[in-house]
Amino acid sequence: MIKATILGAAGGIGQSLSLLLRLNPNIDELSLYDIVNTIGVSTDLSHIPTDQVIKGYVPKDRSDNETIKLALADSNIVIIPAGIPRKPGMTRNDLFKINAGIVKNLIHQTGLACPDAFICIISNPVNSTVPIAVEELKRLGVYNPKKVFGITTLDTLRLEEFLKLTLKESITTKYLINDVITIGGHSGDSIVPIINSWIKNFKKGESDEEYLKLIQRVQFGGDEVVKAKDGKGSATLSMATAAYRFINNLIDAIKKNIKVKEVAFVKIDDLNCVNIPDYVTKHLEYFSLPIIIGKDGVELVQFPSKLNLHEVKMIKNAVEKVKVDVTKGFDFVHGSK
Ligand code: NAD
Ligand code: LMR
Numbered sequence: 001m002i003k004a005t006i007l008g009a010a011g012g013i014g015q016s017l018s019l020l021l022r023l024n025p026n027i028d029e030l031s032l033y034d035i036v037n038t039i040g041v042s043t044d045l046s047h048i049p050t051d052q053v054i055k056g057y058v059p060k061d062r063s064d065n066e067t068i069k070l071a072l073a074d075s076n077i078v079i080i081p082a083g084i085p086r087k088p089g090m091t092r093n094d095l096f097k098i099n100a101g102i103v104k105n106l107i108h109q110t111g112l113a114c115p116d117a118f119i120c121i122i123s124n125p126v127n128s129t130v131p132i133a134v135e136e137l138k139r140l141g142v143y144n145p146k147k148v149f150g151i152t153t154l155d156t157l158r159l160e161e162f163l164k165l166t167l168k169e170s171i172t173t174k175y176l177i178n179d180v181i182t183i184g185g186h187s188g189d190s191i192v193p194i195i196n197s198w199i200k201n202f203k204k205g206e207s208d209e210e211y212l213k214l215i216q217r218v219q220f221g222g223d224e225v226v227k228a229k230d231g232k233g234s235a236t237l238s239m240a241t242a243a244y245r246f247i248n249n250l251i252d253a254i255k256k257n258i259k260v261k262e263v264a265f266v267k268i269d270d271l272n273c274v275n276i277p278d279y280v281t282k283h284l285e286y287f288s289l290p291i292i293i294g295k296d297g298v299e300l301v302q303f304p305s306k307l308n309l310h311e312v313k314m315i316k317n318a319v320e321k322v323k324v325d326v327t328k329g330f331d332f333v334h335g336s337k
Helices: 012-022 038-046 066-072 092-113 126-140 153-167 196-201 209-219 221-229 237-256 309-334
Strands: 003-007 029-033 053-057 077-080 118-121 148-150 181-184 191-194 260-267 286-294 297-302
Touching: 003 012, 003 066, 012 029, 012 038, 012 237, 029 038, 029 066, 038 053, 053 066, 066 092, 077 092, 077 237, 092 118, 092 126, 092 309, 118 126, 118 237, 126 148, 126 260, 126 286, 126 309, 153 181, 153 191, 153 196, 153 209, 153 221, 153 237, 153 260, 181 260, 181 309, 191 209, 191 309, 209 221, 209 309, 237 260, 237 286, 286 309
Parallel strands: 003 029, 003 077, 029 053, 077 118, 118 148
Antiparallel strands: 148 260, 181 191, 181 286, 260 286, 286 297
16 A cells, blocks of 8 residues: 655645656555645546545644644655745745745654655755754654655756757667766755766767756756746746656555665765765765665665766765755754754
8 A cells, every 4th residue: 555645735846746646556545735725636636537545635724733644644655845936036045944844844744643654855945954854853753764855856857858958969868867867965056967978978078068068057957947937936847757756766666665776865874875985975964866765765875986077076066065055954953053
C-alpha cells in the first residue's frame, strides 16, 4: 500500500503534481491537503477512472490540527510544495520569512502523524527549508536522515534540455538522463551543472563561451520563468514534472525494492558517503548529490567522478553559499547564538 500526501496540494505545483500522481497506478491512496480548495481539486481528479482512493482535506480554521492529522495518517510519502512563490525581483531567500514557518509547522505535523514517511521538500528556499525540517524532526525525536529530501530535480531537467538545445546536434534526451546532473544547492550559483564527457562537444572546453552561457542559464533558469510569468508565480508545470520523476523513482524503491539512482539535497554527514572530497565535507553538512535509494531510504551518497576544473571551482563556491543558507535554517529552529 502506498499513500502519498501533498501538503500545499491546491497550488500551482500541487495541482499539477496531483494530476500526475492520480495517474500513477502504484499509488493506492492520494491525500491532498491545503488551507484552501483541495475539496474541489480532489473532486475534479476523482472523476478520472483509476483504482486509487483520493481525498481532499481543508482545515476548519487556524487552530484545527485534526484535519492535517487525518490527511497524513499512514502516509508513506509526504510531498511539501506549500508556501509562497517568487515574484520578479525577489530571490528565493526573500521567501524565507513566510515559508520557513509554514514548512516548520507542516513538518511538525508530519513528524507526529507519520514519523516513518519519506519526506520530499519542494518549498523554497530549499537550502534552508530542508535544515528546518531536519531540526524539527530531531526535536520530535523522529528524524531519519535516509528519508528527508530536498527536491532539486528541476535543475537537472533544465540542464538536460538546455544542453540539448546548446549542442544543436541530434542527441536525444535519452542519452542525457543520468549522464548529466546538477549538484550543490538550489539557488543561483549554488546550483552546479555537471556535464560529464559532453564537455568535449564544446570547442574551447571549460572556457567555451557557449558552455559558460549554458551554466548561467541552468543556474538562473528559475528567474527566467519568474520573469516570463510576470508576477503570477514561478515554475509549476516543469516543477511538477521534476517532482514526479523523483517520486516515481522513490516508489520503485519502496514498492518494488529496486535500488534507484537519484539526486537530492540531503544531510550528507548523517549518511553513508563515498568519495566526497574534504573541500565539501569539512565545511558543510548538506549538499545535493547523487544518491542510491533502497526500500528503507538513502543507502549511499556518491560524488561525481571526472569533474572538469570549472565544475570543481563551482562546487567550492556552492559550498560557501549553501553553508550560509543551512545556518539560517538551523537558527530558525534553534534561535541564533
Ligand atoms: P502556489 O502559491 O501556487 O501554491 C502554494 C500553495 O501552498 C497554495 O495553494 C497555498 O494555499 C498553500 N499553502 C500555504 N500555506 C499553507 C499551509 N500552512 N498548509 C498547507 N498549504 C499551504 O505556489 P507554487 O508555485 O506551487 O510554489 C510553491 C513553492 O514551491 C514555493 O515556495 C516555490 O518557490 C517552490 N518551488 C520550488 C521548486 C524547486 O525546485 N524545489 C520549484 C518551483 C517552486
Ligand atoms: C525554480 O527553480 O524554478 C524554483 O526554485 C522557483 C523559483 O523561485 O525560481
